[in-house]
Amino acid sequence: MSSDNQWSADEDEGQLSRLIRKSRDSPFVPVGVAGFVTVVSYGLYKLKHRQDQKMSIHLIHMRIAAQGFVVGAVTLGVLYSMYKDYIRPRFFDVSKK
16 A cells, blocks of 8 residues: 555645645735735726726726736845845855854
């Protein structure tokens, strides 16, 4: 018999605990998602008050702002990860000397 029938604790992990664990691993992903939702919500709110601006132009601006926020959050996450993995151990780890 194979060991495929065995369960692990990871399979029973709930959605909330998985989200919390992944947020600890990469903290800028929830920031990017929150920023995306904020930009889209603001854009939809401002959709009523766009005066004489075309709908397509408004949607393009909203999309670019949302994508820019997500790309910025991912870039900050990568820079933070590089700092945590490479720069901080090099300068602040005295035990390697």
